[in-house]
Amino acid sequence: xxxxxxxxxxxxxxxxxxxxxxxxxxxxxxxxxxxxxxxxxxxxxxxxxxxxxxxxxxxxxxxxxxxxxxxxxxxxxxxxxxxxxxxxxxxxxxxxxxxxxxxxxxxxxxxxxxxxxxxxxxxxxxxxxxxxxxxxxxxxxxxxxxxxxxxxxxxxxxxxxxxxxxxxxxxxxxxxxxxxxxxxxxxxxxxxxxxxxxxxxxxxxxxxxxxxxxxxxxxxxxxxxxxxxxxxxxxxxxxxxxxxxxxxxxxxxxxxxxxxxxxxxxxxxxxxxxxxxxxxxxxxxxxxxxxxxxxxxxxxxxxxxxxxxxxxxxxxxxxxxxxxxxxxxxxxxxxxxxx
Amino acid sequence: xxxxxxxxxxxxxxxxxxxxxxxxxxxxxxxxxxxxxxxxxxxxxxxxxxxxxxxxxxxxxxxxxxxxxxxxxxxxxxxxxxxxxxxxxxxxxxxxxxxxxxxxxxxxxxxxxxxxxxxxxxxxxxxxxxxxxxxxxxxxxxxxxxxxxxxxxxxxxxxxxxxxxxxxxxxxxxxxxxxxxxxxxxxxxxxxxxxxxxxxxxxxxxxxxxxxxxxxxxxxxxxxxxxxxxxxxxxxxxxxxxxxxxxxxxxxxxxxxxxxxxxxxxxxxxxxxxxxxxxxxxxxxxxxxxxxxxxxxxxxxxxxxxxxxxxxxxxxxxxxxxxxxxxxxxxxxxxxxxx
Numbered sequence: 001x002x003x004x005x006x007x008x009x010x011x012x013x014x015x016x017x018x019x020x021x022x023x024x025x026x027x028x029x030x031x032x033x034x035x036x037x038x039x040x041x042x043x044x045x046x047x048x049x050x051x052x053x054x055x056x057x058x059x060x061x062x063x064x065x066x067x068x069x070x071x072x073x074x075x076x077x078x079x080x081x082x083x084x085x086x087x088x089x090x091x092x093x094x095x096x097x098x099x100x101x102x103x104x105x106x107x108x109x110x111x112x113x114x115x116x117x118x119x120x121x122x123x124x125x126x127x128x129x130x131x132x133x134x135x136x137x138x139x140x141x142x143x144x145x146x147x148x149x150x151x152x153x154x155x156x157x158x159x160x161x162x163x164x165x166x167x168x169x170x171x172x173x174x175x176x177x178x179x180x181x182x183x184x185x186x187x188x189x190x191x192x193x194x195x196x197x198x199x200x201x202x203x204x205x206x207x208x209x210x211x212x213x214x215x216x217x218x219x220x221x222x223x224x225x226x227x228x229x230x231x232x233x234x235x236x237x238x239x240x241x242x243x244x245x246x247x248x249x250x251x252x253x254x255x256x257x258x259x260x261x262x263x264x265x266x267x268x269x270x271x272x273x274x275x276x277x278x279x280x281x282x283x284x285x286x287x288x289x290x291x292x293x294x295x296x297x298x299x300x301x302x303x304x305x306x307x308x309x310x311x312x313x314x315x316x317x318x319x320x321x322x323x324x325x326x327x328x329x330x331x332x333x334x335x336x337x338x339x
Numbered sequence: 340x341x342x343x344x345x346x347x348x349x350x351x352x353x354x355x356x357x358x359x360x361x362x363x364x365x366x367x368x369x370x371x372x373x374x375x376x377x378x379x380x381x382x383x384x385x386x387x388x389x390x391x392x393x394x395x396x397x398x399x400x401x402x403x404x405x406x407x408x409x410x411x412x413x414x415x416x417x418x419x420x421x422x423x424x425x426x427x428x429x430x431x432x433x434x435x436x437x438x439x440x441x442x443x444x445x446x447x448x449x450x451x452x453x454x455x456x457x458x459x460x461x462x463x464x465x466x467x468x469x470x471x472x473x474x475x476x477x478x479x480x481x482x483x484x485x486x487x488x489x490x491x492x493x494x495x496x497x498x499x500x501x502x503x504x505x506x507x508x509x510x511x512x513x514x515x516x517x518x519x520x521x522x523x524x525x526x527x528x529x530x531x532x533x534x535x536x537x538x539x540x541x542x543x544x545x546x547x548x549x550x551x552x553x554x555x556x557x558x559x560x561x562x563x564x565x566x567x568x569x570x571x572x573x574x575x576x577x578x579x580x581x582x583x584x585x586x587x588x589x590x591x592x593x594x595x596x597x598x599x600x601x602x603x604x605x606x607x608x609x610x611x612x613x614x615x616x617x618x619x620x621x622x623x624x625x626x627x628x629x630x631x632x633x634x635x636x637x638x639x640x641x642x643x644x645x646x647x648x649x650x651x652x653x654x655x656x657x658x659x660x661x662x663x664x665x666x667x668x669x670x671x672x673x674x675x676x677x678x
Contacts, residue, residue, distance in 0.1 A: 006443050006446070006447055007446065007447065007450050008442075008443050008446055008470065017473060018446060018450075018470050018473050018474060019473045019474060019476065019477040021450075022449075022450045022453060022474065022477055023477065025450070025453070063434070063456075071419065071420050071423050072420055074617075077416055080410065080435075081410050081411055084410050084435065084437050085437070088436075088437065093434055093436070093456070094434065094435045094436075095402070095432050095433065095434050095435070096419075096423065096433045096434070096435045097427075097432070097433075098423050098424070098427065103347075104345045104347050107345065107346060107347055107357060108345055108346065110361075111346050111357075111360075111361045111364070114361060114364070117402075117432070131347065131357050134356055134357050134358045135357060135358060135361065137358065138358035138361055138362065252621060278413075278618060279617060279618065279621045282591060282618045282621045282622040282623065283621040283622070283623060284621065284622060284623035284624055284625055284668075285623055286623050329623075
């Protein structure tokens, strides 16, 4: 908005107040002389022409929705930060939904596309159910899904590669001499939980390490749940020497519990998180984390949706953002200090 | 949404697919038998009655906007986290604007209330200018301002008390024996910058400490700017023993520079941030911070706006949320470990 004519510049050119410009452009009763001045200034600055051009594109709302699973999770906030400016630069308002990963809420968001309150939707579901797929097929506006969808789903799709990401982390821990590597995961019926659990098992196998069920603890993708899960694992396997956590919030919970139990990080237990959120660099000790490119995924999703809104029909596209291991103090003391 | 009837429950009751329910409720061509089943199930579940009741309240968009200054600042994200569920529970969608604290953008948001794309607006401007006040007086939908507005402004208003907050921090540092207390501030032409700078000077005066211009460095409310400002202060005043930072991002920048310069926190320099964001508890060392109640302010703003939307005319209200000092390792090692 800062580039085109604004009501500020119109007010300045017309020599009237900003409120007067607002009244005129909104069609409210105003003195004839003021109307004349404002319309002349708006014409000179090209403002009216834009407004008319906009209204001619009928049935457009100039709004796009982003349905995020959890407004408290920094990974989604990192997406939001990239989505917002891309849409704003293209003249779209952003409508924000937080679904708390409740399937019925996500289905309702897809359903309400029928009301045409937005021109398109970016959605980041934790689980993609049959109901999702049915609604996607019937969706009345373009949708981009951030996350994994079944093969053959006809939808623009931005994916992370958490399988390769987990492998990067396990290889790193192995190279540091760790052999009792635990996994703290979220629910296995979520897409990330299932993918990360399978990747952990696969990575151990490729390194010739045995898969030990005692080393795996399922909790949920939150700090308090992560802490609880690590407490249970430590009680069962006191000699664990590394923890692969399925996201940064779980890893922060792990640091809390390890600190409280008198274990040094990384000397006694090395910790790796996932998502490389802002919290990872700020944590104590700073947290080695697998970046799944949240920011890049948000940006790619916004660009895919804009392309669809501007270009119309084309084949659905899949964009996969590669992972990256960011090494910090929770595995390598020299990278920033230890507890 | 999870409480009322959803298209999921209607589909189940009617024994048809979710997509069929969606088609019927959106008025798309569907087999007569399906339409009959869906309408019967929707009637039984009270869904249609709700939809009709909604549409009868004409000229309502069921959308509310939140215009935040910076989508990257955790203080605003803390507000967003509280605003979103309050609005969602009341049946409002949230439209998100990020203005980057550009006055022209904020004025445009106020102006566009005339298009009635939302029923109300929550705005958190860094600066409240004459142009803001003029537009607020002419606003065509209810507005709640989070931040300080001039006395007599007729608008619902939620305020922090950063003056008392700074005093809590300076008193704390003084009680720890610190006497060379520096201040790293944001721009003085912002409402928080001006208030926090004045509060610092006043708090020193009340403690009988001299005000030394060399101990004050102006930067901006970001981590990199904070780091730069602390670097300049250290070069000028190497014996500074405490830093009062005007927000947590500045304080994180301070920790970066102090660590790089070989100074121990808090032994050599104690550091206090402001806003008590998630980053403060996760930082290394964990950061003592003044909570200005971002979450409480977001919640209060959403509730004020809902009250206005539901209750109509009443006198404008001012809600002031009291500050709270959260002591952590960056001033007291026993609160969680030192660098």
